[in-house]
Amino acid sequence: MPAEESAPDSFDLECSLRAPAMPAHLYIHVPFCRSKCSYCDFYSITGATDDLTEVYRRGVEAELVRWADAALPGLLDSVYVGGGTPSAFAHLPELLDAVMRRFDLHPTAEVTIEANPGTVTPALLKRLARAGVTRVSLGVQTLAAGELALLGRTHTREQVLEACSQVLDAGLDLSVDLMCGIPGQMLNSWISTLEAVIDAGARHVSVYPLSLEEGTPLAVACEGGLVPEPDSDLAASMMLAAEEVLTAAGLPRYEVANYAVPGHESRHNLAYWTGRNYIGIGPSAHSMFDAQTARAVGLLPLHSGGSVARVRIAEPADIDEWLTSGEVETEYLDADQVAREDIMLGLRLTRGVAESQVEAAALTAVLESLAGQGLVELVESHWRTTRRGWLLGNEVFGRVWAGE
Ligand code: SF4
Structure with missing residues (x-):
């Protein structure tokens, strides 16, 4: 819910004459999870009531309408519903239907939802495919039971493999998120996780070393000596091993932490890495616009120009604030x-x-x-x-x- 802030006001004729277009990329943050993972410092809420999820759904729809009313020309090239755990959000199909009603999508648009194993079913995946979803990003992290328990992840190896096959059966592209450098994780366990998700049909794999975030239960346990600190040298070896295993399997690296079968790279994330405009909706979501698009949607005075070349918006990382205050953090970047x-x-x-x-x-x-x-x-x-x-x-x- 962006708010206008003061900005440089000298008139920039060249920018003002360039036609603004609808940002081609849309992100929606679903801030609900069934339980909190021990390492997580993302904005997510557990135990949300039906009333809260319904109010949130209406808030997202209002934002979609606001953007549709801007009536900028252009098609969406990617939609990404992240979280949180979108696959556990009861209103997810309706939310996607609302996106499709309000926006025109490119015929080959990439539409991704994040999902956790254990929260998808064949019926849900088929319903999502009918709603326009093309791709599922599965939050696996690891397949080893002890590592999953330490991370506070509630799924099992069997649920991961079942979810992978259900995603493929629904005709959807499969991406998997993995984590290395977990305390106690051994190189052979890491390689076996990599090989298993490749065998399960992942065409895109994201690989991140565990980062201990201050105040999370896992960080507190490490500080208290209850759990060994992650070994950064071992994590680096695991990142190198991931590169070898994934490249050999036909998923070369295309970004520092991302590997894909050629043609299966994440178009949505590529938009972030190549400075494209994107709309972010939901608590803690970010948006980014060039100056002329920012003017067209009222984030910069119409005849402003001067030094502003890019505008970045951060929505409040609190659902009540997001629903009620309309206050956002706005950052102006010069050329x-x-x-x-x-x-x-x-x-x-x-x-x-x-x-x-x-x-x-x-x-x-x-x-x-x-x-x-x-x-x-x-x-x-x-x-x-x-x-x-x-x-x-x-x-x-x-x-x-x-x-x-
Ligand atoms: S599922 Fe994701 S967002 Fe939810 S608590 Fe776990 S890491 Fe955080």
């Missing part, structure tokens, strides 16, 4: 910041960033310095992150964003 951000995001992708784009952003010296550390390399006129750079991504992306 230099946009150029740095696009290069930082571009370096997350294996295809890298054109040398000319880096030159135009006056970042060649930074990239050369990173190359001196073996973190990036210049190949065929593109700056690309190296294997070592993937492991030290924060250093690479942080230096580019800082521009020094």
